[in-house]
Amino acid sequence: MKIVVIGGTGLIGSKLVNKLRAHGHEAVAAAPNTGVNTLTGEGLAEVLKGASVVVDVSNSPSWDDAAVLKFFETSTRNLLTYEATAGVGHHVALSVVGTQLLSESGYFRAKIAQEKLIVQKSSVPYTIVHATQFFEFLKGLADVSIVDGKVHLPPVLFQPMAAEDVATAVGRVAIGPPVNGIVEIGGPEQFRLDELVRRRLASLNDPREVIADPKALYSGAKISERTLVPSSNARLGETRFETWLAQSTANAHAA
């Protein structure tokens, strides 16, 4: 099966392309540096020829409110239009658990707009995968949660997962039938958000203090105890945080 992975050079996309190829599929990594740009439409008609499935795991290069909204709206609109013309049978998009509850955040308003286009404005059958945060994103989360030099995070429930497990789950969705709805995926364990970011920073010898602050925002939005955790029927990844951390520390030392 020909499966085009938009954002196929990124964190999730590159792992997904490898996994699909290992299972015998013709997986094509599509991104600006492979000649495919979903913002301008460059290369889209060519790459979609003969494709059965398109998986969109792209992300905006800028997370500025206006830029990210423009990215997800324009690229999703272009993609869906070209897919309909090419006769693509399944559009899979990666989004985030709790997206609908996070409209105070510019980034999540853009993800809401992306999902709306897929659900309401396109004839292409689809599956939206809602993943929890990636372990790989914990440091990035600290970086965007700084107030007066300290990391402020609300001590809410948190169930992140390894990027490897995200790619496995998205791959399974891609080779299955469209559900025309949302599939939730998450990690195997629950933590407190501040606790896990603190552990990650400690493993990196990053001296920044992490403050459990019930009033702190997540990506600019107020959140509550369960906003970031998936429902009980979510598909769970296998990799536990400590296993991932040991591996990532070993990889950093080897590099």
Ligand SMILES: NC(=O)c1ccc[n+]([C@@H]2O[C@H](COP(=O)([O-])OP(=O)(O)OC[C@H]3O[C@@H](n4cnc5c(N)ncnc54)[C@H](OP(=O)(O)O)[C@@H]3O)[C@@H](O)[C@H]2O)c1
């Ligand atoms: N971070 C989290 O914890 C989390 C949790 C749940 C869901 N998600 C979602 O997961 C998705 C993927 O995230 P990621 O961290 O894997 O992203 P990433 O590593 O930043 O990769 C982004 C990919 O998008 C490509 N791209 C950028 N502009 C493009 C354009 N105009 N046309 C085509 N491709 C373009 C990039 O190509 P170049 O490298 O050539 O620029 C790259 O391959 C995002 O949609 C995000 O919302 C993230």
